[in-house]
Amino acid sequence: MGLGIFNKLSAPIVLKEDSNAEEQLRQMEYYLLVAPEATKQVIERDKQFVKYGIAGENAIMYELKNSHIPMYIIHDLYLEHNGCTAQIDFLIITRKVTILIESKNLYGNIFVDSNGNFIRRTGNGKTFRQEGMYSPITQNERHLALIKEMRKGTKNFLTRGLFENNFDNNYRSLIVMANTKSIIDYRYAPKDIKDKIVRADGLVRKINEICSDNNISEMSDKQMKKLADFFMAHHTLNKKNYTAKYQNMINQETAKETTDKPVSCSFAKDNASIPQCVIQPFR
Numbered sequence: 001m002g003l004g005i006f007n008k009l010s011a012p013i014v015l016k017e018d019s020n021a022e023e024q025l026r027q028m029e030y031y032l033l034v035a036p037e038a039t040k041q042v043i044e045r046d047k048q049f050v051k052y053g054i055a056g057e058n059a060i061m062y063e064l065k066n067s068h069i070p071m072y073i074i075h076d077l078y079l080e081h082n083g084c085t086a087q088i089d090f091l092i093i094t095r096k097v098t099i100l101i102e103s104k105n106l107y108g109n110i111f112v113d114s115n116g117n118f119i120r121r122t123g124n125g126k127t128f129r130q131e132g133m134y135s136p137i138t139q140n141e142r143h144l145a146l147i148k149e150m151r152k153g154t155k156n157f158l159t160r161g162l163f164e165n166n167f168d169n170n171y172r173s174l175i176v177m178a179n180t181k182s183i184i185d186y187r188y189a190p191k192d193i194k195d196k197i198v199r200a201d202g203l204v205r206k207i208n209e210i211c212s213d214n215n216i217s218e219m220s221d222k223q224m225k226k227l228a229d230f231f232m233a234h235h236t237l238n239k240k241n242y243t244a245k246y247q248n249m250i251n252q253e254t255a256k257e258t259t260d261k262p263v264s265c266s267f268a269k270d271n272a273s274i275p276q277c278v279i280q281p282f283r
Contacts, residue, residue, distance in 0.1 A: 010068075012068075013073065014073045017075050024050055028243065032047075057089060057090075072093040079147070084149075093227050095211065104179075108182065109182055112197070177197065
């Protein structure tokens with residue numbers, strides 16, 4: 001008789017739901033109140049990108065919460081180890097595997113070529129624009145490498161080799177395209193990359209597919225919780241200041257306005273030989 005009968009976890013549990021993006025958005029709102037017009041335009045543009053990203057992550061969270069899969073969900077996990085950092089959109093711990101999810105809520109259509117390069121195409125009709133983008137596959141691979149080093153440090157001499165040999169089975173990467181209107185063309189992509197890309201509406205099906213692998217042993221409730229607690233204990237505040245550039249832009253605009261103000265001179269009535277110079281507002 002298997003140990004499964006002692007497992008009680010039967011539905012997803014969210015251990016962390018907030019995100020750094022929400023705080024970033026609040027800071028943007030503050031700078032919109034104090035910034036000059038030129039800077040406001042940049043903030044408004046960036047704000048739309050942040051809101052778009054939040055909407056994508058909300059869509060993924062909805063799918064995970066309603067998956068009926070026993071798992072722990074950690075949203076926006078930030079890890080530091082030996083000078084390296086990883087900001088992971090979602091880390092989910094299922095009975096079989098731990099999955100790192102990178103959310104991409106992109107406008108336009110995505111093409112992945114035979115070399116695994118990601119290309120975004122926008123526009124319609126006869127005119128369109130295409131641009132390369134940093135590979136989310138590579139991004140998640142860096143995150144996995146950091147986690148491997150962190151977890152390896154918790155193993156003893158006897159279990160470390162087993163952990164390293166099974167790491168690629170027990171820890172997986174998924175890139176989730178949250179914009180359901182986008183078309184993802186990856187027919188020419190290498191198979192190992194194809195297997196890591198999924199649309200948000202197919203995420204639960206993909207997780208179930210990964211977890212159906214009988215070659216991976218199941219974790220107990222206790223093992224799952226212990227692993228989830230490990231990551232939660234190592235989560236730290238992301239110290240990156242996303243809004244520092246707005247303060248710099250405001251400082252530059254203020255300095256430019258001061259420099260551009262014209263100087264007009266008039267002679268004082270009591271001493272015509274001494275010019276009185278005053279700064280006139282630029283209109």
